[in-house]
Amino acid sequence: MTNGRRAIGLDIGGTKVAGAIVSEDGTVHAELRRNTPDTSDAGTMNGLLRDMVSELRAHEAGTGVCAIGVGAAGTVEWPDGRIRWAPNSSYQDWDLRADLEAATGLPTVVDNDGNVAGLAEARLGDTRNDDMVLLTVGTGVGAGIMLGGRIYRGPHGLGAEVGHMTINPDGPRCGCGNHGCLESMASGTALARMGHNAAAHDPDGMIAGLAREADGEVTGRHVTTAAMAGDRTAQSLFERLGRALGIGIAGINAIFEFEVVLIGGGLVDVGELLLGPARRAAREFHYGPPGVRPVPPVLPATYKGDAGKIGAGLLALEEA
Amino acid sequence: MTNGRRAIGLDIGGTKVAGAIVSEDGTVHAELRRNTPDTSDAGTMNGLLRDMVSELRAHEAGTGVCAIGVGAAGTVEWPDGRIRWAPNSSYQDWDLRADLEAATGLPTVVDNDGNVAGLAEARLGDTRNDDMVLLTVGTGVGAGIMLGGRIYRGPHGLGAEVGHMTINPDGPRCGCGNHGCLESMASGTALARMGHNAAAHDPDGMIAGLAREADGEVTGRHVTTAAMAGDRTAQSLFERLGRALGIGIAGINAIFEFEVVLIGGGLVDVGELLLGPARRAAREFHYGPPGVRPVPPVLPATYKGDAGKIGAGLLALEEA
Structure with a gap:
């Protein structure tokens, strides 16, 4: 660990949303999980993510987090962080990056869920x-x-x-x-x-x-x-x-x-x-x-279901 | 054309070897073509390429060329310029880059023939x-x-x-x-x-x-x-x-x-x-x-059979 920087990683899947506070060596300092609402439109999802970020930040009194990273199923415009389309979710044309930055005041990056999971494995997996x-x-x-x-x-x-x-x-x-x-x-x-x-x-x-x-x-x-x-x-x-x-x-x-x-x-x-x-x-x-x-x-792979949230946190630390 | 730099581009295929002097805008200043010998082992091919380079340089009395680029069919180690294997040619484990540099005294790069043709299209084709x-x-x-x-x-x-x-x-x-x-x-x-x-x-x-x-x-x-x-x-x-x-x-x-x-x-x-x-x-x-x-x-594609030698010349101008 080169320094103590930490970010929130969020992994948005079709059935659940996982969140964690992650440091550069992949350590998870706090985590939580919510079911993806049946109506996963942008407005509902924005509310859910805002609440998850608040709850995670409450864990970190004094140390704070510097950024948010999101991995989401679907076609995500990079670097704009706009979700264009997701074959198995009802959100589309969702300006997730802008919405989350506005709601939290934290610099945010949004990427495809496979991409952030790959980043976690490449940086921190057993076969990095x-x-x-x-x-x-x-x-x-x-x-x-x-x-x-x-x-x-x-x-x-x-x-x-x-x-x-x-x-x-x-x-x-x-x-x-x-x-x-x-x-x-x-x-x-x-x-x-x-x-x-x-x-x-x-x-x-x-x-x-x-x-x-x-x-x-x-x-x-x-x-x-x-x-x-x-x-x-x-x-x-x-x-x-x-x-x-x-x-x-x-x-x-x-x-x-x-x-x-x-x-x-x-x-x-x-x-x-x-x-x-x-x-x-x-x-x-x-x-x-x-x-x-x-x-x-x-x-x-080294990380099982945790690859998404850890990779999303790493992406925030590298690129937000 | 940003300046007058020129390189020799060589395209080694299964039936012929094409050579040209190429400038940065893709202009061909001199060209020649030889049949690939039936025995296309490394020694025979080295002699052929050395002769082609000499003949091309004779065209350029006074202006000179600064480098050589080669596109060759087969698996080419980059940046070493060693041809590992070519399914349709008898050369293999051929240190083409080192051999050609030793024979000509010119800095040389060697790449796969598809790669250099793609470079020509990307840089200079109608749809660059x-x-x-x-x-x-x-x-x-x-x-x-x-x-x-x-x-x-x-x-x-x-x-x-x-x-x-x-x-x-x-x-x-x-x-x-x-x-x-x-x-x-x-x-x-x-x-x-x-x-x-x-x-x-x-x-x-x-x-x-x-x-x-x-x-x-x-x-x-x-x-x-x-x-x-x-x-x-x-x-x-x-x-x-x-x-x-x-x-x-x-x-x-x-x-x-x-x-x-x-x-x-x-x-x-x-x-x-x-x-x-x-x-x-x-x-x-x-x-x-x-x-x-x-x-x-x-x-x-814009360039027909010329893409290989032009792209090989461009690669030499960019990377040799």
């Missing part, structure tokens, strides 16, 4: 590196790309949407409307879809049984539970999911020269069930002789 | 732009990526191999050994393969006829000739080729935020037969609402 990608495999597939120690965003913040590169034009329909995006084949949503189909084909199987016990539709969680309990069908779905992820990884490894590929998000908790097939496919589809173009290691 | 990609569609699919006005190479020059991102894991085998690379579906090699199959299915068709007249195998040239003469079968092959190219473009547009996508290489001479379906697929598979994430225009 200036040239790397973090893929977050959850409901969707998010990403943070670091090139030469800087977040790659494109000139206006519209880049790094790795989850929506096409890995098979004949693949399933994605939530974004396209077909065969990486996200459509390697996300929790893809896992739920595959699990649903597997249960329909085998109503006596473990996946179908778990869904019946829960009295509902098959979810990714049922497939995960079955796979970790040794169910071969569920494990084969992770094999497909991991292979699709690895094909996407090979594609980005052709374009970039990364020294490490990190996998975060909820699904990485299954470990080798996902990472094993992902590594094999990333190697199978890798471009060039490994002695000439090395295959970067595919590793689990 | 700091954030763009040039895809060269010829025997293979090469690329030059410009981010914020700089060539993106990765930390050691191993990046930007866009032609080898996977766009369909069930696609045809690529020259690199993988399946379904962009290059395997959107290159002259892909066109020849599709033409060969079309001729086998329709021996009385125009493609088969052109190959018979030439007394040989179907080549991409036969398909191009037939398509430009109005043959529907040949045109449908360009439709497939262009669609594959557009799917690849959509993938890189998800990852990057480019303001223009340029298509160069020999196949772009067919114009809309290739560009039309490429634009349609790039739009069909584009991520995000066009009002939020604009679809960059897909345009033919």
Whole structure:
């Protein structure tokens, strides 16, 4: 820790908003969490964020925080901090940076949630590196790309949407409307879809049984539970999911020269069930002789659900 | 032209080596071309390049050139200028930068041929732009990526191999050994393969006829000739080729935020037969609402076969 500067990091997701006071070495000094309101329009969200900032600052009597950083799901204009569009939230055209600066008086930066999570891993993760990608495999597939120690965003913040590169034009329909995006084949949503189909084909199987016990539709969680309990069908779905992820990884490894590929998000908790097939496919589809173009290691991310708020705080300390 | 500095640009391809004296505004003051020797090992190539540099310098009595830039097919270590590997040439582990500096006494830079061609387009093309990609569609699919006005190479020059991102894991085998690379579906090699199959299915068709007249195998040239003469079968092959190219473009547009996508290489001479379906697929598979994430225009490159030597000269003037 070079000095005692601290910032508030906020991570706005589709189901919850996490906040923390973060110092430059990633230490979390206070934290809190709120559910994302069902009506997540800009006015409601502004009120929620203002309250969270007030509550966090109350923890810090005397020491204070110097800035706010926000990571938000969706397309965020950089450096303006305006949220243009979010496929899974009702806010859009939201001048979040301006609104939060006006409400708090603190300099604020706003970035995509994948970008700030990638920053946390690049700066403070176990494999800290200036040239790397973090893929977050959850409901969707998010990403943070670091090139030469800087977040790659494109000139206006519209880049790094790795989850929506096409890995098979004949693949399933994605939530974004396209077909065969990486996200459509390697996300929790893809896992739920595959699990649903597997249960329909085998109503006596473990996946179908778990869904019946829960009295509902098959979810990714049922497939995960079955796979970790040794169910071969569920494990084969992770094999497909991991292979699709690895094909996407090979594609980005052709374009970039990364020294490490990190996998975060909820699904990485299954470990080798996902990472094993992902590594094999990333190697199978890798471009060039490994002695000439090395295959970067595919590793689990260091920070789990905390990457967003910590990275948002770091971004504020670096750029606000 | 800010001053009169000039450099020698050399473009090393699989069939020919082009050389020129280039000034900062892209003016070519002298040029020459040699066939690439059948035995393109490092020793033979060093002799050829040394002779070409001598001959070019003889044109410039009194004014002189200050540096040499080289664009070469293959994997080139940056900034060392060592060619690690080239899928279609016999040179490898060739210390080209050191060899050429020793032979000529001029500061030298060596880069991938797609990178220097992209530099020429970014600096001097009709759509000069700091954030763009040039895809060269010829025997293979090469690329030059410009981010914020700089060539993106990765930390050691191993990046930007866009032609080898996977766009369909069930696609045809690529020259690199993988399946379904962009290059395997959107290159002259892909066109020849599709033409060969079309001729086998329709021996009385125009493609088969052109190959018979030439007394040989179907080549991409036969398909191009037939398509430009109005043959529907040949045109449908360009439709497939262009669609594959557009799917690849959509993938890189998800990852990057480019303001223009340029298509160069020999196949772009067919114009809309290739560009039309490429634009349609790039739009069909584009991520995000066009009002939020604009679809960059897909345009033919400004420089045809000259992009390599001009870009190599520019690179020498900027970085040698």
